[in-house]
Amino acid sequence: MLSQQIIQDKLSQAISDIKNVIITDTSNGCGQSFDVIVVSDTFQGKNKLQRCRLVNNALKEEVAQIHAFGCKCFTLEEWSKLVV
Template sequence: MVSADYIQNVITSTLACEHIQVLGDDGTHFEAVIVSPEFSGRNRVQRHQLVYNALGDRMRAEIHALSMKTLSPEEWAQQQG
């Protein structure tokens, strides 16, 4: 069983993040908001692939479901008003 903090640390160790929040308390289902300059100019599928690559085999073995909202810093700034 993994924690939200563990997932957050794994993602940030591979992907440059300006903001990241991972929630989930059952050890297998998680939600994440990830803001990275690496998402700029990429579509949603490409962004999710970057996150899946950061997590590697953990997506198959340890994490049952990860719902993601992936934003570029510009998109994040717009949402924050």
């Protein structure tokens, strides 16, 4: 079963300069559906599709095992404006 820690570890290995990761198991704990928010300045200058592709490529094997996966990607500046 896929866990939040596995997702966190894979993202940390694949995407440099991660400032924050929020992982939500939306399948009530059965590990079949996740929403992920990734905050990294690696996303600077990239559009939404390019950002999500970075995350999806990092989690290619894991995403293939689950039912649903959603991600949102922000730079630190974008994220700080959202959480004010």
